[in-house]
Amino acid sequence: MSTGALVAADLIAVSILAFALYFPRHRRRDMIVAILCINIGVLAVATTLAQSTVSAGLGLGLFGVLSIIRLRSQELDQEEVAYYFSALALGLLGGIQVEPAWVTPVLMAALLAALFVGDHPRLFSRTRTQTVTLGAAYTSEVQLTERLEEMLGCRVRRLKVRQINLVNDTTVVDVRYELVGDGPPPRAQRTG
Numbered sequence: 001m002s003t004g005a006l007v008a009a010d011l012i013a014v015s016i017l018a019f020a021l022y023f024p025r026h027r028r029r030d031m032i033v034a035i036l037c038i039n040i041g042v043l044a045v046a047t048t049l050a051q052s053t054v055s056a057g058l059g060l061g062l063f064g065v066l067s068i069i070r071l072r073s074q075e076l077d078q079e080e081v082a083y084y085f086s087a088l089a090l091g092l093l094g095g096i097q098v099e100p101a102w103v104t105p106v107l108m109a110a111l112l113a114a115l116f117v118g119d120h121p122r123l124f125s126r127t128r129t130q131t132v133t134l135g136a137a138y139t140s141e142v143q144l145t146e147r148l149e150e151m152l153g154c155r156v157r158r159l160k161v162r163q164i165n166l167v168n169d170t171t172v173v174d175v176r177y178e179l180v181g182d183g184p185p186p187r188a189q190r191t192g
Contacts, residue, residue, distance in 0.1 A: 001097060001101035001104060001105075003047060003097070006047075006093075006094045006095070006097060006104060007043065007047070007094055009094060009104065009105050009108060010039065010043050010090055010091060010093065010094025010095075010108070011094075013090045013094070013108040013109075013111070013112060014035065014036060014039040014040075014087055014090050014091075016112055017035065017039075017083065017086060017087060017090065017111075017112060017115065018032050018035045018036055018083075018087075019032075021083075021112070021115050021116060021119070022035060022083045022115075025079075025119060025121065026079065026080065028080070031080055031083070031084075034084065034087075035083055035084065035087040036087075038084065038087050038088055038091070039087040039088070039090055039091040040091065041091070042087075042088050042091025042092055042095065043090075043091040043092075043094045043095045044095070045095070046091060046092050046094070046095025046096050047094075047095040047096075048095075049095075050095060050096045050097065079119055082115065082118070082119070083115065086111050086112075086114075086115055089111055090108055090111060093107055093108055093111075094108075126178050126179040127157075127176070127177070127178050127179075128152075128154070128176070128177055128178075128179065129174070129175070129176045129177075130152075130174075130175055130177075131162070131172065131173070131174050131175075132148065132151075132152075132172070132173050132174075132175055133170055133171070133172050134147065134170060134171045134172075134173070135169065135170060136169055136170070136171065137164050137165060137166050137169050137170060137171055138161075138164070138171045138173075139164060141159070141161075144159065144161070144171065144173065145159065148173070148175055148177070149177075152175075152177060152179075153179065153180060153181060154177035154178060154179050154180055155177060155178050155180050156175055156176075156177045157176045157177055157178055158175070158176040159173050159174065159175045159176070160173065160174045160175075161173050162174060
């Protein structure tokens with residue numbers, strides 16, 4: 001596959017990733033810039049390194065450091081990390097020629113398919129994860145689970161207490177749950 005065809009395949013793939021998959025599902029406009037720029041940057045460096053005598057490991061190491069700095073500068077959800085690293089991978093695939101020529105477009109399509117399926121809104125659509133701060137200090141996991149299930153209209157699948165403050169009477173908990181029925185009860189029915 002020629003360099004021009006690889007660049008075109010990458011541009012098509014990253015456009016699908018950013019505009020057809022990521023934005024319609026997550027609606028975070030600022031990540032579009034990050035996805036596009038990291039992809040084009042990696043594509044440019046990978047293409048240049050593939051045609052020069054400089055070690056590819058040096059270039060990949062530089063982008064690894066840059067991606068860690070970017071990811072640590074603002075909290076990203078796991079889904080956003082997946083899109084971010086997919087943009088990196090697409091750029092690498094587009095910048096380095098491999099044989100046979102069909103491997104690159106197949107790998108690009110596989111990445112896009114993985115994002116399409118793995119982040120599809122219908123996949124585990126009733127499953128949620130939240131960090132909840134409660135206005136009571138729960139030292140009993142059974143009572144905490146009952147309270148969360150009542151409040152969220154759910155079946156708690158897993159919880160992890162992050163903090164219990166007996167002085168201020170609060171509990172901070174990470175909870176993974178599955179909605180039952182139509183979700184949380186109406187606000188007027190909630191207690192405490």
